[in-house]
Amino acid sequence: MKRVVKIGAAVAAVAVLSLSSGCKKKDAVVQKPADDGTIRIEGAFRGEDEARFHEIVKIFNEKTGYHVTYEGSPDFEVQIQVETQANTPPDIAVLPQPGTMKRFADAGYIRPMSADVVSAIDSSYAPVWKELGSHNGKVYGIFHRVNAKSFVWYNKKEWEKRGYSVPKTWDELRALEEQMVADGVIPWSVGFESGAATGWPGTDWLEDMVLRTAGPEIYDKWVNHEIAFDDPAIVNALSYCGEIFLNDKYVYGGAASIVTMNYGDSVKPLFENPPRAMMNRQGNFITAFMQQEVQANLEENVGVFALPGVDPRWGTPVLGGGDQFVAFTDKPGVDEFMKFLTTWEACAPWARSGGALFPHKNQNFDDYGNSLERDIAKVLVGATVFRFDASDLMPTEVGSGSFWTGMVNYVSGAETAESALKFIEESWAR
Template sequence: MKKALLLILSIVLMAGMFSSAALAQDSVSVMAVWGGQELDAFMKMVEPFEKATGIEVQYEGTRDLPTLVTTRLEAGNPPDIVALTGVGMMKQLAEEGDLVNLSNVLDMDRMNKEYSQTWIDLGTYNEDLYGMYISADVKSLVWYNPKEFAAKGYEVPETWDELKALQEEMIANGDTPWSIGLESGAASGWPGTDWIEDIMLRTTDPEVYDQWVNHEIPWTDARVKRAFEIFGEIAKDPEYTYGAPTAVLATNFGDAPNALFTDPPQAMMHRQASFITSFIRDNNPGLVAGEDYDFFPFPEIDEEYGTPVLGAASMFGMMNDTSAARAFMRYVSTAGAQSIFVSELGKLGVNKNINPNVYPDDLTRQMAAMLREAPTFRFDGSDSMPGAVGSGAFWQGILDYVSGQDLDGVLEYIESISQDTYNQ
């Protein structure tokens, strides 16, 4: 694939996608949170670009990206390209004039043909494009070991009542239903926000979810509190979670699914996004997708709301308008570049021209179809909120709640931060 893409890039170079000025500039800096397998996939994606253009991609990784970006902006030294943590960060930087309008960088006729309107809209602020997506994740997934399910006679649940019955059956058999990990360095707490968001989408209208994300209803609203309580019934109960809340708080999110594959298993289910497959494969070599690990949709809770799909995506923004940065953005918007990235990970393509055969297995193709066919789709809520709320108070609130703090106090704290942030 790399050789073929290199040939395509050479042709594109001659066609003028990358200007001679871009080739004269020898580097482009990219800041993101990626490490491990994600970083490896990114470097494989940019390798053909570097060979074809002579432009070196200088990567800078950080777990606390919003803080580092702010520091670099204050110092007058922002990266050329930033992998934005979500819609909220994109809108904030665009509003402050720190992002380049990509409508003047990318061929928008091509973008409108190769991207669905959803992804264009999600990257748009005040009618201009500031965020360009390169991959997506489905978050509404529960992972399990199908061999263990079959051996113990466990059936995949489709409703919350069936899930609750399954949990009780597991406990009666001496099994622990769930493995949950909230630790993620400076980003600790975010896996719990995904639980809240999925539950919100299954217990109220999508429009109410949107109101919550936009702070048009308070965090102390009964519907938000109910979502936290449903999550707490699992995450705070030592019978339901491996290692009890202490382990939930201390376990890294990437290590949490390992409990499903010990002998005997330490837990039977793990709720996490599609990208977790790369961690499963990396930590448990030899496991076969669809045989040793599989997923089912996060079950419906209230029948009238069904099973909406919660998702997130990797999005690039451009902070310095240089010829090399323009060349980089044009390259990563292509199906060829994104095919390399998603083929290395359990991520899903955004460009419509990506061939499904690039996915590593049928399981990933099923997730891509789930994203494509979702009757209701909503973007990750915490990623869509301003950083002080979504990646600040919300993340911290999850940790405080699981550690035993009073829920009303937790929600009042997040609400106070939200009032200060949204009213600025």
């Protein structure tokens, strides 16, 4: 979940300071550990995720005879910084933050993928995933499990009863909103509340709209602060959010309820009897927050579609995140394991268990445990534009601070779009 990732990033920032301070030169070579025949992988997978990944590792070991091990840690993002500086890294690490890959590459900690592995990436992924794993013209990372956020959830039975159709464009979405209001129902349920992290769902909304209205190039400049946070393109994107947030006819409980409604609870009004709202925009994890009776039969009760695009030049962009595998050593078996990750064989068991999505072009969608995950995976694979959550890539004081606060101020009416974004820009400039 996003809140956990952000908190981890904030903790890791302390360790990153020493990494970026120049204590290790760009052309440095990590000391090779003794080859004991074991390939060590470290990452943040724990609990059920760790168990699922162990199944993947087991398939590789039995197939090849190598001895790959995996160890998950709740403090992984700090741990990996310490280990690299001590010249005791694992052979492979699973990095949840794209910026960490780039810092490690610049510092000389990780090595580029071999030509054989790059060829496998070209065969198995859309170009966007190779680009996301590249830095300075070299490929360093392979994506395996990913998550996606740009989705709208609805009550399938209620929509069928009312004759509503899934909108394919933003204009169709607007028309559907008006139809719902005319029918006496409320289009959206929106919740920003998340304890100390209140506001992060609003950042996701804005990020989605920047991709849809301004496109990936402007999105990247915004993330890297090459344009101001209150650039006209971002103000325009926020105005699209405001069409929904600030219209009391469109939001369950009105705009005032958005800040106080918990993000997990915000999906529940869709499935009350009678439903209190018709749509909820959230990531693929939101099914875990639905009522138990809904979860008992997701395929029958729940529908999902991609948040429609605005500008046809960028199709239907997808916002999300993912885990990137990088190599610290060139031990025998490391390249073989990396190449294995590009195959559907390394994904299918996890897909069948549920709770994971994969971007591989050559996947068997029937392996997913339910139709919802199949539909989401198809959108993910078909997306020509995919970008990581912007606030997770921004400086912590912005992405996990003023950006959250600015969205709360905007939706609560305390600030206009321009003043809220200016507030965030000023926090970044300090």
